[in-house]
Amino acid sequence: MSADILSRIVARKHEEVAEAEKLIPEKNLAEQAKARQDYRPFFKTLSKPGKSGVNIIAEIKRASPSKGIICPDLDPAEFARAYEKGGASCLSVLTDRDFFQGSINDLKAARKSVSLPVLRKDFMISPYQFYESAAMGADAVLLIVRILEPVQLKDFMQLAAELNLDTLTEVHSKAELETAVKAGAKLVGINNRNLGTFETNIQKAADLASLFTSDQVPVAESGIKTREDIISLQKAGIFNFLIGESIVRSPDPKAFLKSLAGRMKP
Numbered sequence: 066m067s068a069d070i071l072s073r074i075v076a077r078k079h080e081e082v083a084e085a086e087k088l089i090p091e092k093n094l095a096e097q098a099k100a101r102q103d104y105r106p107f108f109k110t111l112s113k114p115g116k117s118g119v120n121i122i123a124e125i126k127r128a129s130p131s132k133g134i135i136c137p138d139l140d141p142a143e144f145a146r147a148y149e150k151g152g153a154s155c156l157s158v159l160t161d162r163d164f165f166q167g168s169i170n171d172l173k174a175a176r177k178s179v180s181l182p183v184l185r186k187d188f189m190i191s192p193y194q195f196y197e198s199a200a201m202g203a204d205a206v207l208l209i210v211r212i213l214e215p216v217q218l219k220d221f222m223q224l225a226a227e228l229n230l231d232t233l234t235e236v237h238s239k240a241e242l243e244t245a246v247k248a249g250a251k252l253v254g255i256n257n258r259n260l261g262t263f264e265t266n267i268q269k270a271a272d273l274a275s276l277f278t279s280d281q282v283p284v285a286e287s288g289i290k291t292r293e294d295i296i297s298l299q300k301a302g303i304f305n306f307l308i309g310e311s312i313v314r315s316p317d318p319k320a321f322l323k324s325l326a327g328r329m330k331p
């Protein structure tokens with residue numbers, strides 16, 4: 066059943082983009098995108114470890130196809146503030162509606178209430194979405210190697226650069242890592258979750274990080290739940306962690322974030 070979820074998400078995304086283009090033409094968004102002024106440094110923040118020795122990109126995530134409903138009524142502004150107070154280095158906001166119950170408004174509300182750089186977490190398959198991302202105020206976008214042709218990956222990286230959007234390029238295998246590196250990716254996310262099967266194994270990030278050169282900065286993504294998970298991945302040279310579900314489910318996200326970064330007893 067889950068084997069084709071990713072292709073369903075991508076197929077739906079093409080429809081959504083076509084619908085959005087009818088409401089707001091790309092030309093209009095491009096103007097808004099170019100007028101954007103308050104870019105916040107996502108890549109630069111993640112290029113060296115934060116004060117605690119790690120950077121946490123804390124994610125705002127209401128639901129997911131693998132976990133179902135996580136926290137459907139969450140208030141993105143309130144969560145963003147708790148994440149900032151808990152020492153998060155950046156935010157990630159899911160904007161996919163149909164599979165993750167996110168929205169553009171979630172990103173805008175979260176970003177407005179803090180001063181952290183914000184990653185737009187979505188399935189980027191069309192240039193339209195890059196203009197849209199810059200227009201909504203995102204500082205960075207996710208590029209998932211698995212759903213893009215290598216030339217498309219390169220073109221999208223270039224378009225993102227023109228719009229002053231940083232990119233986090235996501236891989237799940239050695240072959241995808243090679244594709245990412247060839248395309249010039251600098252910030253590379255290793256997704257511990259296989260987006261086709263939902264199988265999650267945090268060892269994945271450690272294994273692939275060993276293949277990185279000093280030109281690429283790794284980000285471990287998905288399935289990270291404890292301080293021990295972080296310590297074990299730090300041993301593999303990783304200092305950036307993208308974490309969603311375990312923070313959203315925590316009764317006290319601010320305190321939980323501090324404990325993940327080793328700044329408070331759990």
Ligand SMILES: O=P(O)(O)OC[C@@H](O)[C@@H](O)c1c[nH]c2ccccc12
Nearest residue numbers: 256286287288289307308309310311
């Ligand atoms: O909630 P988790 O297991 O901590 O994972 C966060 C993040 O890595 C995950 O949401 C994610 C990583 N890559 C994606 C691509 C699309 C959608 C979601 C994702």
